[in-house]
Each structure stands twice: as C-alpha cells, then as structure tokens.
C-alpha cells in the first residue's frame with residue numbers, strides 16, 4: 001500500500017461539497033456574524049472612536065473596541081516562535097500597523113455586520129513611522145535565534161580575507177519582496193460555548209499549538225478550549241499560528257452567549273495574517289579558477305516589526321549546501337511599522353535559495369563552467385558547518401537525473417544566443433536542499449469488533465493528503481484493505497501531534513501510525529500466546545505476518561475478527577508516538593536533509609520583455625514516498641510558487657501608511673494555469689534510515705526551494721540580463737535586452 005499512487009480518500013467528499021471547512025460548520029445553532037474593522041493608518045493612536053451609528057444599524061448586537069473588550073493576558077512568551085503567539089486584539093488604542101483591528105461588529109447577518117463596520121468612525125493621531133525597508137537598512141538589530149532553532153550568525157574561517165584574495169568573485173545584492181501565503185480558504189473561526197468550554201472550528205495546521213496559545217492569552221484552562229479543524233483549505237504556514245478572528249470569535253461568543261462566526265476577507269488577509277518579510281541579501285562567493293569555493297558569504301537584512309521578533313532563517317540554507325573553508329552567514333532585522341512576518345512556505349530556504357542559486361549561476365557564467373559542474377565541484381563531504389556526516393545526500397543524483405530527463409545539453413553557455421523568431425530561449429537550473437525535521441507526535445489506532453481500523457490524531461490535512469497516506473500506512477501495517485481503514489483527524493481531543501508544518505507532518509504521523517499498529521499487533525499476539533482456541537498458540541510472534549485481515553505465523557493463521565471477538569469484544573487500541581528531534585540521537589549525529597534539482601526553459605519576447613515559462617522539471621529525493629500522486633501534487637504546487645517568486649509575486653507597500661496596495665488576487669499576481677504550460681516532478685526512489693523506520697523525509701516545501709532561481713537563471717540564459725531584484729518583471733528586463741535590428 002505504501003508507495004502506491006492512491007487517489008485521495010477524501011476526494012469524493014471534497015468534490016461533492018461534503019467536506020466541512022471551519023466557516024461552513026452549520027451544526028452549531030443559530031450563529032451571529034462578526035466583521036473586523038481595521039485601522040486606516042499605519043502608526044499612531046485612536047483618539048476617538050464613535051460606535052453609536054454602527055450600534056443603531058440593523059441587526060447589530062454589539063460593537064467591540066478597545067474600550068469595552070474583556071481583559072486579555074499577554075501572549076505566552078515562552079513560545080520561541082514569536083509569530084505563533086496568540087497576540088491580544090483590540091487591547092489598546094495604539095496602532096502599530098495598517099489594518100490592525102480597531103473594532104469588531106457582531107450582527108445577525110454577515111451583511112449587517114459588514115455594513116455596520118463601515119459606520120464605525122475612528123479619529124487617529126498619526127505618529128511618525130518607518131515603513132520602507134530599503135531606506136531603513138541602517139537601523140538593524142541582531143535577532144537572538146531564528147525560529148528557536150537557528151543561530152543568527154555563523155562564522156567559519158576568515159571570510160573577508162579569503163574573499164579578498166579569491167581570484168574569481170561574485171559580490172551581489174539580491175532583494176526579495178513581501179510574499180503572501182494566501183491559501184484558498186480564508187482565515188475563519190466559528191466559536192461555540194457550552195458552559196465554560198468553547199469549541200472552535202478554525203482553519204489550523206497545528207491544533208495543539210492553537211489551543212495552548214489561546215489558553216495563555218485568554219487566561220483559560222486547556223480543558224476549556226476544544227479545537228476542530230477537520231479540513232483545511234491550504235495553509236502554507238499562515239495557519240500555524242492563531243489570528244485575530246479566532247480570539248475575537250471566542251470572546252464575542254462568550255459575551256453574547258451565542259455562537260459567533262468570523263471570516264477575514266481576502267483583502268484583510270493581506271494585513272491580519274503575516275507575510276514573508278521583504279529581504280536584502282548580500283551574497284559573496286569567492287572561488288579559485290577551477291571553480292572551487294574558497295569563500296561563501298550570505299548576509300541577510302529583512303523586515304521585522306514591533307509586534308513580534310520574527311526573522312526568517314534565510315541564510316541558514318547555505319550553511320549546509322556547498323563546501324567552502326571560509327564562510328559567514330548573518331541575519332539582521334529592521335523594525336518597521338508593518339505586520340510581523342510569519343512562516344510562508346519553506347521559510348528561509350525559499351528566498352535564501354533564490355539568492356544563493358542565482359549567485360552560483362553568476363559564478364558559473366564568470367568561470368565559463370557548466371552550472372551543474374560547478375555545483376558538483378563544491379559538494380561537501382560532510383555538513384560544512386556542523387561537522388557531522390549527512391544521511392542520504394543525493395543532490396548530485398538529482399542534478400544528473402534532471403539534466404538527462406530535461407535535455408540540459410540543449411543549453412548554450414552564451415546567453416541570448418538561442419532564438420526562435422521574436423522569442424529568446426533560455427535554460428536554467430538550480431540545486432536545492434531542505435532540512436528534515438521531526439516533531440513530537442502521537443497517533444491512536446483502534447480495531448473495532450469487525451476488525452475495521454480507525455486512526456485518530458489531532459494531525460491535520462491541509463490539502464496535502466494526510467487522510468490518504470495514513471489510510472495507506474495503517475492498511476499496510478495491519479494487513480487490511482484500504483476500505484477497512486478510517487482516518488479521523490483535526491480534533492484536539494485526539495492524541496496530540498506536531499501538526500502540518502515544516503514539511504514534517506507526513507513522516508511524523510506515518511511513523512506514529514506504524515508504531516501504533518505494531519503495538520496493536522503485539523497486543524493481539526500476546527492475547528493468543530496461551531489461547532488453546534487459537535491456531536497461533538505457542539508460535540513465535542516475531543514471525544507474525546498481517547495480511548488479508550488475518551495474522552499468520554508460518555502455515556497457521558487466524559482472522560483478526562476471531563481474536564478480537566474472544567479477547568477484546570469491545571475492540572482494542574494502541575498508541576504510537578515519536579519524540580521531538582532533539583531527543584533523537586540520529587538528529588544530533590547526522591544532518592538529515594532532502595534534495596532537489598530544478599530545470600526551467602523560458603522564452604522571452606525580445607521586443608516586449610514578456611517572459612513565458614515553457615517547461616519546468618524538478619527531481620526530488622526525500623527518502624521513501626508514501627504516495628507518489630499526493631507527493632507530486634505537493635511538489636508541482638511548490639514549483640508553481642517558485643515561478644511566482646521569480647516572476648510575479650510582490651506585495652507593494654504604500655510608503656505613506658504601510659498599507660499593502662495590491663491587496664487582492666487581481667493585483668497581487670500568482671501564477672495561473674496558463675502560466676504553467678508543462679511542469680513535472682520526478683521522485684527518486686529512496687529510503688533514509690536515519691530519518692525514521694519508514695525511511696521518509698520532509699517533502700512538501702522542497703518543491704518551492706530553488707524553483708524560482710531555476711527560472712531566474714533561465715531568464716539570464718535567454719537574455720543576458722541578470723535581474724537581482726525579484727520578481728523579474730519586464731520593466732527590469734527591457735532596458736538590457738539585446739537591441740532589435742529593423
């Protein structure tokens with residue numbers, strides 16, 4: 001079962017509209033609807049807030065502002081990830097960013113709430129502010145740690161001296177813009193109180209985190225908050241944390257003693273949910289004339305906020321990618337009056353590789369070396385900064401396999417030398433890596449009296465395919481057909497998992513599921529050891545094989561249903577668990593990563609500068625693949641994000657107010673089907689024994705890693721123009737295009 005391209009078990013429910021997303025939870029009694037009114041300034045304070053007109057408006061039940069909100073605690077500061085704290089809302093008259101909630105209007109219908117929210121009249125005193133990263137890069141601070149995991153700086157050898165002495169150099173600044181997760185399902189919450197317990201239906205990647213953060217900020221007991229998130233319409237990091245709509249729905253529902261529903265609008269999501277911070281990345285590569293790196297430097301400055309200490313680990317990805325004896329990586333933040341950054345798909349790795357892998361392409365060009373050859377020359381024998389061995393390290397294989405399948409030999413080394421009519425044709429590639437992580441996770445597997453299996457975990461399926469792969473994993477481990485396994489997720493009453501984030505969900509929850517199934521098997525075998533009625537009595541349990549609903553040892557076998565009927569008439573269950581990676585020796589002694597190589601062909605209109613992606617191929621190594629269909633879907637989705645990073649996506653900030661001006665999907669451009677003509681993802685067969693007993697590593701976010709750089713490098717190969725200010729839009733390309741002859 002594991003490794004089969006099974007179609008999503010929840011697919012029929014989804015296409016029939018029967019998969020219930022949080023806002024669609026109707027079985028809660030008559031709800032009220034909340035609508036958030038946001039600040040129209042970026043920094044200052046509310047001096048007057050007039051709610052009388054809104055309160056008199058049809059259907060309005062209550063208008064909440066900082067003046068009448070019940071008390072909230074400070075967020076849980078022991079949470080290392082600042083952006084994952086539940087920040088109090090409507091607590092103060094001070095405004096730290098555009099769009100920050102200033103009022104919540106609750107009414108009988110959504111339309112009434114929205115109409116009344118427009119009647120809340122706020123007067124502000126505007127204070128001086130910093131909104132622009134480029135003009136404030138002189139005001140940096142050094143973060144303590146990044147994501148609680150990474151050091152802000154790393155230094156090995158003497159980068160400055162080695163770089164100065166290097167015969168061949170790349171010394172460039174790359175900039176990346178504000179980028180947004182923008183999942184299809186907007187951030188929404190339905191809160192329902194029964195007695196002193198609130199149930200919230202909320203789009204969440206990680207239920208246990210959501211609960212503990214809410215509990216801290218609202219001063220509740222853990223037992224008082226139940227979180228349900230059965231289906232999640234995409235997260236990409238934006239649902240790792242808890243946002244204003246959840247806290248507001250819980251508070252409003254308690255105050256009004258009626259269920260309250262709140263959803264953000266698409267426009268509000270640009271301000272109420274964090275983005276990937278804009279960055280300036282200084283990359284220095286120093287090499288000898290053969291292309292061996294002597295110096296590797298990556299210094300990143302990015303937007304930070306007054307709200308949390310979020311800094312992406314953008315320079316961390318280069319710490320393990322290439323060998324170089326002298327290295328230095330740094331992260332600095334610039335506090336702006338802009339919403340705090342949050343994790344956006346492959347935090348750090350995605351924007352970091354955009355810069356590093358562009359720089360490697362520049363170095364290959366300077367050396368007149370093939371870009372793949374350059375990367376192979378700089379393969380590290382062990383992790384170049386941690387000094388520990390890698391587990392499976394198959395980057396070269398990804399590049400070679402990709403080159404063969406993509407037809408890399410078609411590429412001309414001289415840029416702007418291949419043309420088809422008005423189209424300049426170019427090929428680019430990029431390497432990629434991403435750390436593999438493990439988080440504490442438990443799963444319970446139960447066999448009912450008919451020997452049907454039920455898998456329970458508070459793990460989530462954010463569109464990734466968790467329901468499907470856990471069905472496969474449990475079916476294989478218990479020797480049952482798929483239709484005798486049911487997976488139930490997304491309920492905080494179920495055993496706690498590390499949720500969906502950091503690409504760790506599939507490996508975590510599958511490993512825990514297999515362990516639960518083994519514990520279940522052991523219980524069944526123990527029960528028949530001395531059972532005179534069992535043909536398995538006295539046989540060696542270590543030889544047991546579970547298949548076709550039976551346990552067999554040698555030639556003897558017995559149906560699961562019979563064992564259960566005699567020994568566990570009410571059914572039997574077992575829990576499987578795995579700890580956080582810090583408690584696993586293999587994660588300290590080994591650097592465990594997944595790898596990829598991306599290839600892109602682009603065509604650039606020599607007259608207009610229009611860039612069209614022609615084809616794209618990614619080759620990936622992430623250990624064992626549970627389901628190639630759901631895995632491929634993740635990867636081509638990630639690659640599509642990469643195309644957006646290279647060519648389209650860019651949040652544009654109004655320098656007068658800190659508002660994102662292009663705050664909808666008509667103006668914040670993401671690739672659509674017409675932009676992605678031919679894309680494929682190849683998965684190498686793998687089994688990384690250091691990761692877990694299933695041999696599986698993180699995969700979801702690997703697709704975006706490096707994908708944008710492959711496109712950018714193809715644009716350079718097509719045109720000879722190197723754009724280092726992402727995205728590569730045509731006004732940046734046009735001035736450098738080869739002159740047209742009449």
Ligand code: MOS
Pocket residue numbers: 205235236237238240343344345346347500501502503
């Ligand atoms: Mo991911 S950005 O850790 O959900």
